Amino acid sequence: RNRQHQLEMQQLCETFPLFSQVDENSQEELLLLFRPKSASPGERVLRKGDRPDGLYFIASGAVEVELADDNVRLDAGAFFGEMALLSGGRRTADVIAVDFCAFLVLERRDFNVFMSRHPALRKAVSNxxxxxxxxxxxx
Ligand code: CMP
Structure with a gap:
């Protein structure tokens, strides 16, 4: 693999701590599964009560998770949308973009397959x- 590619993978691991939990080959696989998605400030990214479509990693920008009493801000490097995927239930909260955002989305089916093959990663996400x-x- 060339140096440029190595640097890119290294950067992904630095941005997404979760990424470093899997071996290099699986990182490559994960990278191919990611679907890019973007959002503008104020846009609702996830709606409470919806069926889950995937796991979202924030590549850039920030979102707010709207909870009963206050909001939780998530920045680049964080992920969200894991709760409904793991429980098999519905989205537990609205998630709103508070900036221009770029996401890497692991779609539901890919999430299920990838997580069943990577128990350590599944554990980290479950935790x-x-x-x-x-x-x-x-x-
Ligand atoms: P999900 O229920 O699929 O959709 C809403 C998401 O908001 C949820 O998954 C979590 O990823 C995220 N979320 C819920 N509660 C919190 C919290 N306290 N802090 C950060 N993120 C949260």
Whole structure:
């Protein structure tokens, strides 16, 4: 692999800590599965109650998760949309873009296949979902 490509992968790992959880070949695979998506400030990216379409990684920009009492801001490097994918239920909150955003989306079917092949990654994503759910009940 060329140097340029190596640098790109290294940069992805730096931006997305989750990315470093999988081996190099799987990183390549993941990169091919990602679908680019963008949003403008004020745009609703996820709607509470919807069926989940995928897992969103924030490549640039920021979003706000609208919770009962206040909003949680997520910046570049964070991911969202994992809760409904893991539970098999509906989106638990509205997510609004608060800036021009670029996302990398792992679509539901690809998420399911990739996660079943990468238990460590699944665990990391599940842990985040659990932490967030706990945070939301204690609010
Ligand atoms: P999901 O329920 O699929 O859609 C809404 C998303 O908002 C949810 O997945 C999480 O990714 C995200 N979310 C919910 N609660 C929190 C929280 N307390 N902090 C950060 N993100 C959250």
């Amino acid at each position: 985040m979902a659990r932490e967030r759910a706990e945070m939301n009940v204690s609010r």
